[in-house]
Amino acid sequence: xxxIKVDGxxxxxxxxxxxxxxxxxxxxxxxxxxxxxxxxxxxxxxxAEGKEGVWTIDLKKTGTVYxxxxxxxxxxxxxxxxxxxxxxxxxKLDGQKAFMTGKLKTKGNxxxxxxxxxVLKTAKTKAKL
Amino acid sequence: MSLQxxxxxxxxxxxxxxxxxxxKHAEGDRSLxxxxxxxxxxxxxxxxxxxxxxxxxxxxxALAQQFFERGGHNPAGASLSLPPHLPPVEMGRxxxxxxxxxxxxxxxWPEARASEVNPFHGVEEIKTPGAWAAEFSTPSHPIMTGSSxxxxxxxxxxxxxxxxxxxxxSPPMMNMYGMNPVGIQSAYAGLDxxxxxxxxxxxxxxxxxxxxxxxxxxxxxxxxxxxxxGETQSAAPQEDLTSLEARLKDVRLEESTVRDADDxxxxxxxxxYWDQLQSSDIPPPVEDLAKWEAEFNQLMTAQREDTDFYxxxxxxxxxxxxxxxxxxxxxxxxxxxxxxxxxxxxxDYAFEPNNKYLGASTSTRSLLGDAKELxxxxxxxxxxxxxLEAAIQKGELGEGxxxxxxxxxxxxxxxxxxxxxMRALAEGVKRATESGAAPAGMLSLAISYTNENYDRAxxxxxxxxxxARFPSLPIAEExxxxxxxxxWDSHNRITDIFLQVARSQHSQGTVDPDVQIxxxxxxxxxxxxxxxxxxxxxxxxxxxxxxxLWNRLGSCLSNGNKPEEALGIYRExxxxxxTYxxxxxxxxxxxxxxxxxxxxxxxxxxxxxxxxxxGGEKSEQLxxxxxxxxxxxxxxxxxEKTKTRPAVETFRSEGFDF
Numbered sequence: 001x002x003x004i005k006v007d008g009x010x011x012x013x014x015x016x017x018x019x020x021x022x023x024x025x026x027x028x029x030x031x032x033x034x035x036x037x038x039x040x041x042x043x044x045x046x047x048a049e050g051k052e053g054v055w056t057i058d059l060k061k062t063g064t065v066y067x068x069x070x071x072x073x074x075x076x077x078x079x080x081x082x083x084x085x086x087x088x089x090x091x092k093l094d095g096q097k098a099f100m101t102g103k104l105k106t107k108g109n110x111x112x113x114x115x116x117x118x119v120l121k122t123a124k125t126k127a128k129l
Numbered sequence: 130m131s132l133q134x135x136x137x138x139x140x141x142x143x144x145x146x147x148x149x150x151x152x153k154h155a156e157g158d159r160s161l162x163x164x165x166x167x168x169x170x171x172x173x174x175x176x177x178x179x180x181x182x183x184x185x186x187x188x189x190x191a192l193a194q195q196f197f198e199r200g201g202h203n204p205a206g207a208s209l210s211l212p213p214h215l216p217p218v219e220m221g222r223x224x225x226x227x228x229x230x231x232x233x234x235x236x237x238w239p240e241a242r243a244s245e246v247n248p249f250h251g252v253e254e255i256k257t258p259g260a261w262a263a264e265f266s267t268p269s270h271p272i273m274t275g276s277s278x279x280x281x282x283x284x285x286x287x288x289x290x291x292x293x294x295x296x297x298x299s300p301p302m303m304n305m306y307g308m309n310p311v312g313i314q315s316a317y318a319g320l321d322x323x324x325x326x327x328x329x330x331x332x333x334x335x336x337x338x339x340x341x342x343x344x345x346x347x348x349x350x351x352x353x354x355x356x357x358x359g360e361t362q363s364a365a366p367q368e369d370l371t372s373l374e375a376r377l378k379d380v381r382l383e384e385s386t387v388r389d390a391d392d393x394x395x396x397x398x399x400x401x402y403w404d405q406l407q408s409s410d411i412p413p414p415v416e417d418l419a420k421w422e423a424e425f426n427q428l429m430t431a432q433r434e435d436t437d438f439y440x441x442x443x444x445x446x447x448x449x450x451x452x453x454x455x456x457x458x459x460x461x462x463x464x465x466x467x468x469x470x471x472x473x474x475x476x477d478y479a480f481e482p483n484n485k486y487l488g489a490s491t492s493t494r495s496l497l498g499d500a501k502e503l504x505x506x507x508x509x510x511x512x513x514x515x516x517l518e519a520a521i522q523k524g525e526l527g528e529g530x531x532x533x534x535x536x537x538x539x540x541x542x543x544x545x546x547x548x549x550x551m552r553a554l555a556e557g558v559k560r561a562t563e564s565g566a567a568p569a570g571m572l573s574l575a576i577s578y579t580n581e582n583y584d585r586a587x588x589x590x591x592x593x594x595x596x597a598r599f600p601s602l603p604i605a606e607e608x609x610x611x612x613x614x615x616x617w618d619s620h621n622r623i624t625d626i627f628l629q630v631a632r633s634q635h636s637q638g639t640v641d642p643d644v645q646i647x648x649x650x651x652x653x654x655x656x657x658x659x660x661x662x663x664x665x666x667x668x669x670x671x672x673x674x675x676x677x678l679w680n681r682l683g684s685c686l687s688n689g690n691k692p693e694e695a696l697g698i699y700r701e702x703x704x705x706x707x708t709y710x711x712x713x714x715x716x717x718x719x720x721x722x723x724x725x726x727x728x729x730x731x732x733x734x735x736x737x738x739x740x741x742x743x744g745g746e747k748s749e750q751l752x753x754x755x756x757x758x759x760x761x762x763x764x765x766x767x768x769e770k771t772k773t774r775p776a777v778e779t780f781r782s783e784g785f786d787f
Contacts, residue, residue: 020760021757024753024756024757024760024768025753026752026753026756028749029749029753036581036582094655094656095617096616096617096620096655099617111615114615114617117582117584118582118584121582124722125718125721125722125754125757126688126718127683127684127687127688127695127715127718127719128547128580128711128714128715129576129579129580129650129653129680129681129684
């Protein structure tokens with residue numbers, strides 16, 4: 001878990017939080033979350049210095065977040081900047097706008113990318129209507 | 130067509146394109162030169178041609194040819210006839226210039242000398258040969274045509290090669306431009322484009338060797354004579370021109386020395402620039418240009434491939450072929466299935482076992498009636514839900530066979546049992562639709578979907594609600610189709626319909642709270658909490674006693690990063706309905722987001738205690754959030770404890786007061 005956080009990537013903090021959330025899931029909750037999402041997201045995040053870091057959110061088999069490329073193959077790879085990712089996570093930007101403005105690029109199953117918003121939302125406890 | 134368009138393809142790709150840096154230089158510097166050569170750039174912007182670069186290219190060549198041919202044997206005619214495509218502004222300026230020439234020239238000469246202070250401004254900044262080419266082709270181009278119509282750099286870029294190949298000019302000697310007596314050129318700029326044309330011609334013929342340069346100047350002088358002959362007809366100033374001509378002739382460049390022209394300053398500047406250029410490492414040769422062009426093309430295509438990253442149509446198609454939510458691989462958990470329009474397909478509603486109301490009823494009244502009364506009396510929501518379940522199991526389905534289901538769903542949702550509420554509502558809506566009472570329960574169901582992040586399902590449900598509620602409302606086929614694609618597609622379309630309905634109602638002086646709620650949910654799903662808040666506020670203005678609405682308003686604030694404000698709103702909801710479990714949960718969430726972890730935990734515990742009163746199952750969501758709170762408090766021991774679902778009271782011993 002601790003290795004998720006990498007200096008120079010604000011996104012890594014978000015991902016570490018997300019990982020913590022996943023770890024706090026009970027088996028049933030994890031199952032429910034996996035059932036809802038059913039996908040492996042590979043995040044290729046470019047930071048301010050132009051370096052690329054790769055993280056994976058697995059919500060298909062294990063329900064974990066880890067550093068490095070997806071094993072097995074991801075359903076979708078998302079290519080975006082550090083800033084874009086943090087805005088997505090904070091809800092300042094939605095996936096659609098990011099995609100339409102070219103801030104978010106996808107490789108693979110694009111339908112899956114639409115689920116990222118929902119996954120990121122679980123990182124933050126949300127009030128209900 | 131702009132240079133930006135040429136290089137990047139689209140504006141939005143710009144930041145990713147390293148070549149955009151080149152643009153900044155090219156554009157910035159160009160304006161400076163254009164201002165001097167062909168008038169203020171702003172006025173030039175007004176008549177950017179709409180023609181494509183290619184046709185302009187042909188035409189320019191033709192015009193140039195025409196001009197040079199005529200200029201050779203019929204100078205007078207050339208100077209009088211104006212290019213037919215000359216824009217009015219230029220035309221006017223030309224006319225004026227020929228009238229006030231004498232004054233203009235006297236004027237222009239010192240001005241030009243003053244302006245030669247920084248003639249290298251552009252050159253020094255530019256590193257890339259390509260940018261360099263752009264830089265120089267730009268000013269030369271409008272001059273060539275004798276009008277300022279072609280000022281696009283993009284066009285100039287493309288014309289580079291044809292110019293070289295046409296045989297009319299020797300290969301463009303870019304670096305000659307820098308050596309060019311800037312003062313002289315700018316002085317002429319104010320006079321007549323033709324002067325510039327002839328000057329430029331000489332420049333282009335130059336080869337960077339003093340021999341050519343000499344010839345060039347001789348030619349320049351000659352053409353000056355020629356034009357001068359034309360000018361005399363309109364009583365042009367003789368003396369100034371002749372002296373200028375003399376100066377021109379004097380400005381000759383030797384290999385290492387500059388002849389002592391009558392203007393010392395000019396001459397030394399001249400030498401300075403020439404030396405600078407000689408020693409400069411800017412590589413201007415044409416072959417480099419070709420290389421650069423290839424490189425540029427390569428970059429362009431690379432860029433394009435990058436943006437065309439995936440094929441949308443194919444992705445959609447394969448998504449459909451595979452069936453949504455089913456992406457191959459055998460996995461331990463079965464994926465939740467969705468129907469074509471994104472509605473989740475649930476298993477049947479699971480009734481609570483051991484429902485005490487299921488036994489022999491002692492009450493003479495109906496269970497549904499009891500439930501309604503208890504709800505009215507502000508009783509325990511879990512209790513109400515049990516009554517309703519029993520009613521359904523005993524066949525008491527209420528009005529139209531759907532009433533009890535919908536009421537059960539809404540009660541479950543209020544009690545923070547989203548999963549159960551959603552199933553009950555889905556069942557109720559299905560039954561209502563079958564019996565022709567369509568809009569019933571749909572809004573509640575859409576909200577339930579929204580809470581569980583089933584955005585597409587929420588959109589579908591809201592769209593169905595609109596259709597049922599306003600049967601005469603025209604809804605485009607595309608919109609109906611859009612919910613089958615993705616929530617990204619459907620969101621804007623459905624929001625637009627809601628806005629359209631809301632506006633037409635507004636113009637009739639009415640506000641429909643349900644439409645406002647629907648619109649609010651649409652904004653909410655997209656994270657536009659400010660606008661969602663406005664919608665719920667206007668709905669509240671009409672239904673001030675609706676605690677559900679107060680809670681929804683609070684959640685908009687809470688999720689919109691204003692948890693402090695949300696607390697006040699939740700208080701309103703709880704004042705109207707003290708046993709409103711969801712509002713208590715939301716208060717806990719707001720506390721959690723503020724950082725008041727202990728208070729948050731206490732709120733979750735009191736919500737759980739409320740549900741505990743019936744002895745039935747409690748909300749998973751509540752347990753889960755409570756556990757997260759314990760993690761946030763660094764109480765992993767307590768977090769572990771929640772997994773076993775202990776009696777809520779046991780937490781009192783840990784110092785939680787609820």
